Amino acid sequence: MKEGGVHAVHVTIAYHETFREMVLAIEQWNRWFEQYPDLVFMGRSAADVNRAKQEKRTAIFFGFQNPSPIEDDIGLIEICHTLGIRFMQLTYNNQSLLATGCYEEEDSGVTRFGRQAIAEMNRVGLVVDMSHSAERSTLDAIDISSRPIAITHANPAWWHPALRNKSDDVLKALTGSGGMIGFSIYPHHLKESSNCSIESFCNMIAQAAERYGVDSLGIGSDLCQNQPDSVVTWMRNGRWSKQMDYGEGSASNAGFPDQPGWFRDSRDFNNIPGGLTAAGFAEAEVDAIMGGNWLRFYENSFGPLPV
Amino acid sequence: MKEGGVHAVHVTIAYHETFREMVLAIEQWNRWFEQYPDLVFMGRSAADVNRAKQEKRTAIFFGFQNPSPIEDDIGLIEICHTLGIRFMQLTYNNQSLLATGCYEEEDSGVTRFGRQAIAEMNRVGLVVDMSHSAERSTLDAIDISSRPIAITHANPAWWHPALRNKSDDVLKALTGSGGMIGFSIYPHHLKESSNCSIESFCNMIAQAAERYGVDSLGIGSDLCQNQPDSVVTWMRNGRWSKQMDYGEGSASNAGFPDQPGWFRDSRDFNNIPGGLTAAGFAEAEVDAIMGGNWLRFYENSFGPLPV
CATH class of the missing domain: 3.20.20.140 (Metal-dependent hydrolases)
Structure with a gap:
């Protein structure tokens, strides 16, 4: 990242993790911040990007690809923001408690809990990310979000x-x-x-x-650099599927593409x-x-x- | 129940509980089974109902009103059946990971995870219950379920x-x-x-x-006998709502109706x-x-x- 002039990275902290499991991922980053202070530190604000640039380091910003870490608990949105989370996808491919993912056949848009979650994310400063969401849910989120x-x-x-x-x-x-x-x-x-x-x-x-x-x-x-195929299998299957789901890949092209x-x-x-x-x-x-x-x-x- | 000739009861073990929290509810029942063996015991099969009738006791069957205890983990369906759960609602009023509840504005039917969950419930003998589900999701579940x-x-x-x-x-x-x-x-x-x-x-x-x-x-x-209003508040609001949701009640009629x-x-x-x-x-x-x-x-x- 240093050689590439990358002063800020938004990293994935959770795909399917519960709150407690997600905290373990933050703990892992904390160890790296402790071990490699000359390379990386935790980013919380835009000012941290400027600081990283000045100090020739990289600010690491945390994001969720799925709302699984907030479980069914709206109070966890503020807790996650306090822990440094700055982006949260409302869905990761499948239906979530908040909205519909792009792999579902039907897209019912943002749910009752989803509406309250967006308002809470707006309040605390946790960005709504719809990268893996379905069309109608995405249009709903843009419309509902005040930010x-x-x-x-x-x-x-x-x-x-x-x-x-x-x-x-x-x-x-x-x-x-x-x-x-x-x-x-x-x-x-x-x-x-x-x-x-x-x-x-x-x-x-x-x-x-x-x-x-x-x-x-x-x-x-x-x-996704130097990660084993087990990571892409976790992304796609979590714990919800008994069958192997190949996501954007296929049986003959199951791992990370080149x-x-x-x-x-x-x-x-x-x-x-x-x-x-x-x-x-x-x-x-x-x-x-x-x-x-x-x-x-x-x-x-x-x-x-x-x- | 004894006086009412009730030899089998399907009790609610979870509304919004996680797996671990649900296990606490079973632990509570286990204590009651230990303390009041002349009145109640845990029911696992139809034979237990006949036994209860013969012994003038009541067999207590466990059910979930929501799939929250299986979290996002299809493997927990068999675990819950082993723990004695015999009914599971796919939704409780709101959208779940499996299907849509009757309080949502839009009903997208059974989800990708929901289809796999129904097949797994069919396999192990955990009954699909759609009491709080929306119309299309219910018709989907009837259609998808092999039992x-x-x-x-x-x-x-x-x-x-x-x-x-x-x-x-x-x-x-x-x-x-x-x-x-x-x-x-x-x-x-x-x-x-x-x-x-x-x-x-x-x-x-x-x-x-x-x-x-x-x-x-x-x-x-x-x-729902002799329960405080906090129980109905938990049913309706879980942890998902920052506003008070009155469900089937209203601000002027918030508790249990007579x-x-x-x-x-x-x-x-x-x-x-x-x-x-x-x-x-x-x-x-x-x-x-x-x-x-x-x-x-x-x-x-x-x-x-x-x-």
Whole structure:
């Protein structure tokens, strides 16, 4: 990350974990913060990103891909924010207590508990993330949330019509309300998958800029480095499935797909500015997409709502 | 219960409890079984009902009103059955991970996890109960389940159109597939509430017998005796709501409503056979409705599916 100039990372703290299990994941990060203070520290605010940049370190921001850690308890939203959680997806592929995931056949939108949870997240400064949610639930969340929300990692369906990528309607509603989209470099979200070129990826961003403006665009790499396949099996199956669920993969392609050659690990963040420049972006726009937009969003999102 | 001739009771072990919290409720029952062996023991099979009758005791059968105790873990279904759980509702008013409750605005039916959970419940002999579920989810569950399901406590909406009562479509599908309906004597489910007469209640059962046949009909009293209002507040609000939710009640009628005069406590089970006879049922039909139908259902439902 240091070599890639990455001063802030939003890391996954939970896929299917209960509250107590999620706390164990934070404990693991705390050990790393203790062991490697020259490299990483826990990020809680936009100011921490600036500090990381100055000190040539990386601020680690915590996010949930699923609301499983708040269990059925609205009081845990504030507790999680206090523990440093800054993003929470309302669903991870399946139906949750809050909303519907993109793998369900039917999407009933945000639930009764979901409406109260969004209000509470808005109050304390925990960002609603709808990366793995279904269409109607996402539009509902944008509408219900009093603060801009995020789709931290996905691409437009008009570029690559994967189940996880987002419709033009969703992206218009998201960006029109001040929300952010982080473009994903996970091969299943890319046109031509692992063979996707940096030109294709950056031209897609240029088209998105034309449709939605530059201000709402960022990177949300979905990068998973040096993890065993058991991690992807946990993501997809949790404890809910007795059958093997391959998610975006398949029986013959069950593990992590190969990253494209221009984005193998965090060092390759260095390749993207050149790609964006070649796609026609000005320097200030490249800076905004590479981090400036997220930084502004962090500034406005992580504190409590003024009473 | 002894005075009321009640030899089997399906008790609520969980509304919103996690697995661990639910185990505490079983521990409480275990203490009572230890302290009052002349009155109660844990029921696991239909044979235990016959034994209770012979020994003039009451067999206590465990049920969940919500799937919260299985959390997100399909493996907990077999564990719960081993612990003695014999009924599990897929939802309690709100959306669950498995299906939609009757208080949600939208009903998306049984979820991906829900389909797998029903198959697992069928396998081990844990009855699917849809008493608090929404219409489409209930029809889905009847369709997906390979074994007859139950609506353990509700009444027909054509008699009293409460949100919790069931449509003719649901009752036809339920009884047509061998499922059971237990008629509720909770005032919010009764025509004229606490003022409902035993004649009105038993005439409703007679009409249900004409529509659906006698074999699928039983009593599911929903009786809650000598419990503080904090119990009804927990039922309705769990940990999910920051606002007070009054459920079937209202701000001015927040606690338990008064029982009708002919059904104040378990002793008043003795009043129902006379009411059924007056409504035109023959003696064998009265016996079937008072317990014979449930006993046959227990015989067929609590064991594992033959492999």
